[in-house]
Amino acid sequence: xxxxxxxxxxxxxVLLILHDTLQRLGSSxxxxxxQSGSEALKQARKAAxxxxxxxxRMPGMDGVELTRALKQIHPEVRVIWxxxxxxxxxxxxxxxxxxxxxxxxxLEIKQIRQVAKEALDRAQIYTK
Numbered sequence: 001x002x003x004x005x006x007x008x009x010x011x012x013x014v015l016l017i018l019h020d021t022l023q024r025l026g027s028s029x030x031x032x033x034x035q036s037g038s039e040a041l042k043q044a045r046k047a048a049x050x051x052x053x054x055x056x057r058m059p060g061m062d063g064v065e066l067t068r069a070l071k072q073i074h075p076e077v078r079v080i081w082x083x084x085x086x087x088x089x090x091x092x093x094x095x096x097x098x099x100x101x102x103x104x105x106x107l108e109i110k111q112i113r114q115v116a117k118e119a120l121d122r123a124q125i126y127t128k
């Protein structure tokens with residue numbers, strides 16, 4: 001069964017790196033990217049994602065607003081936040097929204113792969 005991952009960041013370079021990194025998890029993963037919150041919502045309305053990795057600070061809709069909207073569409077979706085501004089600033093909101101984890105930029109490739117696998121593994125446990 002294919003697991004779908006959506007990566008959302010306004011920086012094209014970050015999208016490319018994360019896409020390539022997560023695509024290497026294997027052929028059972030489909031990795032989709034979006035450069036804005038509104039683009040991500042359009043993708044999520046077309047089909048559900050198992051995991052969404054989103055930047056917190058983006059023009060227009062930020063990661064918190066996106067997470068709220070995604071949880072209304074697909075309450076079971078796992079969300080990982082990434083930010084260059086410190087996760088501690090968003091800890092109350094992440095707990096309220098059930099965010100799986102918040103990671104500080106710059107990201108380590110090994111770390112993002114591991115956290116993504118953990119999120120997807122936990123999602124499988126809860127849906128069985």
